[in-house]
Amino acid sequence: MAADTPGITRRSLTPLDPTRKLARVDFANVQARCISSDAAPALGRTLDIACVAVASELAGVAEALLESAVDYAKLRMQFGRAVGSFQAIKHKCADLLLEVELAKSAARYAAEAATEGDADLPALASLAKAAAADAAMRAARDCIQIHGGIGFTWDNDTHLWFKRAKSAEVLFGAPAWHRERLMQCWEV
Numbered sequence: 001m002a003a004d005t006p007g008i009t010r011r012s013l014t015p016l017d018p019t020r021k022l023a024r025v026d027f028a029n030v031q032a033r034c035i036s037s038d039a040a041p042a043l044g045r046t047l048d049i050a051c052v053a054v055a056s057e058l059a060g061v062a063e064a065l066l067e068s069a070v071d072y073a074k075l076r077m078q079f080g081r082a083v084g085s086f087q088a089i090k091h092k093c094a095d096l097l098l099e100v101e102l103a104k105s106a107a108r109y110a111a112e113a114a115t116e117g118d119a120d121l122p123a124l125a126s127l128a129k130a131a132a133a134d135a136a137m138r139a140a141r142d143c144i145q146i147h148g149g150i151g152f153t154w155d156n157d158t159h160l161w162f163k164r165a166k167s168a169e170v171l172f173g174a175p176a177w178h179r180e181r182l183m184q185c186w187e188v
């Protein structure tokens with residue numbers, strides 16, 4: 001159906017992440033026509049592939065935030081030494097590295113499953129999306145903490161990465177929804 005069909009209205013939304021454009025489309029008394037009686041599998045595969053793409057993006061966001069935090073921890077001096085030399089910062093970065101690597105692995109495995117037409121794609125896509133969203137949000141929070149006060153100012157890009165992580169976290173389903181979907185996929 002054409003976008004200028006009477007009853008269809010579109011309006012731009014103001015998203016948290018200003019680099020991601022969003023719009024709302026409303027349908028009021030618009031006559032629909034069935035384009036396929038068997039569209040569910042195609043829509044499901046589209047959702048899976050979109051989740052794999054967003055998981056890959058989130059894994060990259062998490063990795064960029066980790067690199068930023070580590071670089072800053074090496075640079076920032078406190079009490080005569082780099083803050084990265086303090087045990088609390090070392091542990092935070094090490095834990096984050098583990099989570100980022102797990103998210104990257106899950107995203108790569110899901111992408112390979114999508115390429116090969118693996119029957120487990122719905123489960124793997126949800127696993128990757130949930131893991132990458134959790135990793136990106138943790139990386140965003142930890143990176144802001146490691147950067148201290150400058151982490152959420154316009155002088156530093158961390159707040160932009162945080163906004164990207166937060167908006168992508170809920171795109172195509174929040175992590176909790178994907179964990180539930182994962183359990184349903186592998187239910188015996």
